[in-house]
Amino acid sequence: MDDRTDVRTNQGSTERSNERTVWFNGKFVPESRALVPYRDRSFLFGDGAFDLTRTFNHRIFKLDEHVDRLYASLRALRLDPTMEPEAMKAITREVVERNRHLLAEGEDWWVGQRISRGVMKVAGDNWDHYGPTVVVECLPMPVAERAHLFESGVQVVTPSVRRTPPEALTPRTKSHNYLNLIMGDLEVRAQNPDGWAILLDMQGNFCEGLGSNIFLVRGGEVLTPRAKNVLPGVSRETAMELARGLGLPVRETDLDLYDAYNADEAFITSTSLCICPVASINGVAPAAGAYGPVTRRLIAAYVDFVGCDFVAQYLAKLG
Numbered sequence: 001m002d003d004r005t006d007v008r009t010n011q012g013s014t015e016r017s018n019e020r021t022v023w024f025n026g027k028f029v030p031e032s033r034a035l036v037p038y039r040d041r042s043f044l045f046g047d048g049a050f051d052l053t054r055t056f057n058h059r060i061f062k063l064d065e066h067v068d069r070l071y072a073s074l075r076a077l078r079l080d081p082t083m084e085p086e087a088m089k090a091i092t093r094e095v096v097e098r099n100r101h102l103l104a105e106g107e108d109w110w111v112g113q114r115i116s117r118g119v120m121k122v123a124g125d126n127w128d129h130y131g132p133t134v135v136v137e138c139l140p141m142p143v144a145e146r147a148h149l150f151e152s153g154v155q156v157v158t159p160s161v162r163r164t165p166p167e168a169l170t171p172r173t174k175s176h177n178y179l180n181l182i183m184g185d186l187e188v189r190a191q192n193p194d195g196w197a198i199l200l201d202m203q204g205n206f207c208e209g210l211g212s213n214i215f216l217v218r219g220g221e222v223l224t225p226r227a228k229n230v231l232p233g234v235s236r237e238t239a240m241e242l243a244r245g246l247g248l249p250v251r252e253t254d255l256d257l258y259d260a261y262n263a264d265e266a267f268i269t270s271t272s273l274c275i276c277p278v279a280s281i282n283g284v285a286p287a288a289g290a291y292g293p294v295t296r297r298l299i300a301a302y303v304d305f306v307g308c309d310f311v312a313q314y315l316a317k318l319g
Contacts, residue, residue, distance in 0.1 A: 021098040023091045023136035025129050028098065034135060037127050042116030046177030048133070049073040052112040052211070053234070054141060054271050056308035058103055060096055060111055063089055065234050070113055073173045081115045081132055088113060088136070095136050106313060109138040110272065116176065141272055144317040148194070151318060153279025153290030154268055156214065157195040158257065159187040163207035163229070171208065171231050181210045196268065198281075201229055205254045209268070214255075214278075215239065217265035217286075217294045221249045235269040242301040248294065257282070265292030274310050275299050 017030070024034035042048035051070035053061050067085050074081055081088070096111055103109065116133040119125070161184035163171065181199065188197040198209045206214055206225050213236040216223045222243045224236065243250045260266065264287045266278035275298055277290040286292060303309050 018102070020102065020138065021095065022138075023095055023134070025134055028094070031137070034137075036116075036133055036135075037119050039120045039122065039125070039127075040116050040133055041118060041120050042114075042133065042176045044120060046175060046179070047077075048114065048116030048176040049077055049079060049174055050112055050114040050176060051174055052110055052271050054110050055096065055108040056306045056310070058096075058100060058108065060093065061306060062234050062238070063092060063111075065237075067092070067113070069174065069234065070115075073175065074115060076170070076173045077117075077175065079115060079117055079132065081134055083134070091136050095138055099138050106316065107143070108141050108308075108313070110141055111138045112136070114176070143314055146273065147314045147317040149196075149273065149276050150311050150314045153277040154196045155192060155194055156198050156209075156266070156268070156278050156281045157188040157192055158200050158206075158282060159184040159197050161187055161199060163199040163201050165202055166228055171229060172227070174231055178210065181208075185210050198268075200256075203254075204256050205229070206256070206260070212268045212270040212273070215267050215269065216255055216259055216263040217267075217288075217292060218259070218263050220294065221251060222294065222298075223251055223253055223255055223259070225255055226252045233269055233271070235271055235274055238305070239269045239275055239298060239302065242298055242305060243294075246297055246301060248297075260284070262287075264288045265295050267295045267298070274306070275302050 020031040021028050022031050022034045036043065049070065051066045053063060053066040055061065067089050071085050092111060092113060096109060114135040118132045119127050119130055121130065164180045184199045185197040188195040196209060198214050199207045201207050208214065208230040213224060213230055213233045240250050260281040261284045266281060266286050268276050268278060277295050279285060279290040299311060
């Protein structure tokens with residue numbers, strides 16, 4: 001590990017301060033000093049990749065799996081972060097440790113790594129840093145803002161915006177270019193401020209939403225869209241593993257609105273929400289309601305697996 005990735009460096013450290021510390025291009029610095037030039041290719045073109053996990057009781061969840069997925073995205077984008085995965089993991093752990101004192105009891109972090117291709121060189125430039133821009137950060141989980149989702153369930157809405165087809169750009173790369181998903185989300189929220197957008201593909205089958213995967217339950221079988229058409233979320237994979245551990249059949253398949261309207265249950269998975277029940281899809285409630293028996297079993301298994309009652313964590317923030 002060279003000195004750019006030496007987690008022992010104290011340059012710009014804000015230990016015990018009230019400002020979050022981030023890793024920014026080789027240093028630990030106060031978050032307010034991590035300034036990206038406006039000619040950074042991620043700002044100009046969305047030319048970068050990221051990954052995001054969370055902590056449970058201040059412990060990072062599945063860091064190995066998330067960093068492995070990050071590096072798979074980087075390889076697909078032909079983007080060299082100039083450090084090995086183990087160095088990225090060590091820096092990530094150090095960022096969480098340096099910010100641990102800012103968390104109150106019952107609070108947790110989102111923890112992420114962001115890498116862009118860096119500043120686009122133009123004649124006459126004099127930036128301090130060329131090469132990839134590398135940021136490792138943590139930020140508060142939006143627990144209070146999303147608490148109502150666990151009280152009443154998610155209201156899924158499918159917008160007219162369709163998911164970019166994998167023939168054009170593979171969704172398996174977690175890139176900084178989220179505009180397709182954002183436009184779907186904006187359309188849904190203009191109609192229903194509490195709506196959660198899940199986009200369909202060009203054939204009318206379910207894909208995914210912003211940072212979220214969808215599952216349907218029918219006849220005791222757990223169904224989810226094919227991995228080719230979505231970003232295979234780590235929380236998605238965790239839910240599938242837990243379902244198999246409970247003896248539930250799990251299948252990846254094409255799912256359309258007919259399947260959704262005839263589902264017994266539905267839920268979404270995401271880094272922050274883990275597993276969250278779905279109250280309705282385009283206004284149609286699942287036959288068993290928001291908290292059906294399979295959804296309850298999977299939530300209980302997830303809580304046991306991570307050693308943190310994330311549902312109680314969210315519900316405690318209800319006003």
